[in-house]
Amino acid sequence: MMQVLHVNQTDISxxxxxxxxxxxQGLLQQEIDSRFLVSRKETQDDRVSLIPSASRTEKRIQRLTDPLGFTQIHLLSTFNLSKHPAYQSADVINFHNLHDGYFNYLALAHLTQDKPAVLTLHDMWSITGHCSFSFGCDRWKIGCGRCPDLEIFPPMKRDRTRWEWKLKQWTYQKANLTIVAPSQWLASVARESPLFRSFAVHHIPYGIDTEMYQPLDPEHCRAQLNIPKGKKVLLFVATHLQEWRKGGDLLFAALQQLPESLKAETVLLMLGEGSVKEIEIEAIALGYIRDEHLKAIVYSAADLFVFPTRADNLPLVLQESLACGTPMISCDVGGVSDLVRPGVTGYLAKPEDTNDLAQGIVMLLEDEEQRSQMRQQCRAIALSEYRINLQAQRYLDLYNRLLV
Structure with missing residues (x-):
């Protein structure tokens, strides 16, 4: 039986x-022995093993490297992951997010010498000098340096973006990697990157459990959530409601522009941590929800899911909304257009344009027939393109090719 080891910061957070x-989960359903190696474990899954935390020596080195702007390279123990039992028993290594301070990317060459490896991109960090999303900056194409914003996650204390870009280039040249991008946008970005010029780049979208996320009876869902009868329901979801990248401020500005009559008959559901300032329509804050069945209830209760993100790969929340048959309004950035297809599954607004966002909300809220068609199209696309077993099979085919 093939064994695959996933490396990520956490297992479910x-x-x-x-x-x-x-x-x-999809690989396990295909009878693949899939396991995790993480720095923070949040489940009781015995298939998840822990990466040893930084040693005292590494922490001393970090006190020197971090102020200089060199992040993560103090983690010399990353090179020793090749001795970890989970690594040694694996046939294929699948790396995921390697930032967040737990992994020394310089070890990639060492860790891919003896085993085939896949690097699944979840953002732009692997091709930039520090940032997870460049927000329109193209300096990653020429080696970074003179960074316009060191505060973009993960932040850097001094501008060493040129050095980090060069260090990534050095280790990639020695590494044996195959690149996977979940969105067409990120795949094109990866192919354009000078850092990945010698690597094959594959486009494999995320998969979703379409049995867990499926359309449920809206009225029953609204009753469960204590939503007043007769209301039009908008939904906004973000891990942190005030996170600038997710565009909550754009949504609230757009809501202020709605006609007064529409405001009076609309309620906004908010799913995520934190609070927001008062807005002129009724709002129900549900907090952060991890339970997937309850999330499906929330999506099914909504007429529209509004997600004015400023930068994203293939947003899971849009994919969840798609599977639940809930039409979406978002902005034409990153990989959003893979999921939000104008006139088919929703409305794509111009980035940062709250007038366009408000126009899309009004147009779809007032057109029940179009929303009904979109609901059917959302569900059909989720089933045909994003089922989790389809994603797992695509990865399995890739793993098999690497093992030949």
């Missing part, structure tokens, strides 16, 4: 972890 865990 965060978008990359959830996406990787869904792939893990």
């Amino acid at each position: 965060g978008g990359a972890a959830i996406a990787a865990h869904r792939l893990h």
Whole structure:
């Protein structure tokens, strides 16, 4: 039986972890021995092993390297992961997010010498000098340096972006990697990157459990969530409601522009941590929900899911909405257009344009017939393109080719 080892910061916390865990579940269903190696374990799954935490020596080195702007390279123990039992028993290594301070990317060449390896991109970090999303900056194409914003996650204390880009180039040249990008946008970015010029780049979308995320009776779902009868229901989802990248501020500005009559008959569901300032329509804050069945209830209760993100790969929340048959309004950035297809599954607004966002909300809220058609099209596309077993089979085919 093939054994696959996934390497990520956590097993289920965060978008990359959830996406990787869904792939893990899909591979298990295909009777593949799939396992995880993480720095923070949040489940009781015995298939998840821990990466040893930083030693005292590494922490001393970090006190020197971090102020200089060199992040993660203090983790010399990453090179020793090749001695970990989970690594040694694996046939294929599948790396996921390698930032967040737990993994020394310089070890990639060492860790891919004796085993075939896949690097699944969940953002742009692997091709930039520090940032997970470049927000329109193209300096990653020429080696970074003179970074316009060192505060973009993961932040850097001094501008060493040129050095980090060069260090990544050095280790990639010695590494044996195959690149997977979940969105067409990120696949094209990876192919354009000078760092990945010698690597094959494959486009394999995330998979989703279409049995767990499926359309449920809207009225029953609204009753469960205590939503007043007769209301039009908008939904906004973000791990942190005030996270700038997810565009909550754009949504709230757009809501202020709705006609007063529409405001009066609309309620906004908010799923995520934190609070927001007062808005002029009724709002129900549900907090952060991990239970997937309850999330499916929330999506099914909504007429529209509005997600004005400023930068994203293939947002899981849009994929979840798609599978639940809930039309979507988002912005034309990153890989969003893979899921939000104008006139088919929703409305794509211009980035940062709250007028366009408001126009899309009004147009779809007032057109019940179009929303009904979109609901059917959303579900059909989820079933035909994003089923988790389809994703698992595509990865399995790739793994098999690497093992030949």
